[in-house]
Ligand code: ZN
């Protein structure tokens with residue numbers, strides 16, 4: 001958004017991809033800021049845009065409802081949820097507006113897991129609104145391109161698994177690499193283990209989420225792992241995007 005409108009017009013006329021980071025305002029334990037998901041999405045989008053010659057739009061800084069089993073849930077102060085219909089409408093409008101100005105490649109880079117189905121829905125509806133045959137939209141979460149094996153290599157002491165990765169080792173390591181001054185390492189602690197039910201209860205009952213807010217112990221996060229993850233994610237996202245754009249029938253690298 002440093003661009004002037006003629007600069008934007010020239011870039012778009014030159015088929016430049018446009019990236020939309022979509023984060024959340026959500027509790028991230030005792031040691032990470034509420035805007036963690038947004039910050040990670042923005043910083044990764046800047047790197048990917050650098051590699052692809054793309055433009056990064058201002059992020060969506062609010063996200064879909066935080067769920068107990070993936071984001072700790074919405075009973076923590078500071079977590080601000082969008083209704084799914086709101087997020088769908090925002091994405092739909094942005095798709096339509098970007099397409100109207102000639103954008104033909106739009107990449108929604110997610111920093112918050114719960115955004116995924118609503119962003120896909122908004123993208124599909126926006127695509128339907130504009131009916132431009134060559135408008136291509138990718139919806140990618142950075143975690144989609146990280147495999148369990150990668151994390152076993154990066155965290156030899158063990159990785160508790162994606163189901164518990166909220167404000168835990170991975171997000172904390174990314175933040176230590178991206179913005180160490182915003183991580184309160186001295187506040188990291190073990191979390192009280194809980195076994196959430198494999199279904200959703202609404203409102204979220206107390207006791208199904210660790211009171212600390214992290215879903216697993218963040219200790220073991222480190223800046224070195226964060227830098228390695230950023231390099232890996234950057235390369236994989238760029239590869240996945242290039243592949244999807246040149247060979248739309250092919251599948252993007254899936255997480256396991
Ligand atoms: Zn997060």
Ligand code: MN
Pocket residue numbers: 024026037070071111112113114
């Ligand atoms: Mn989140």
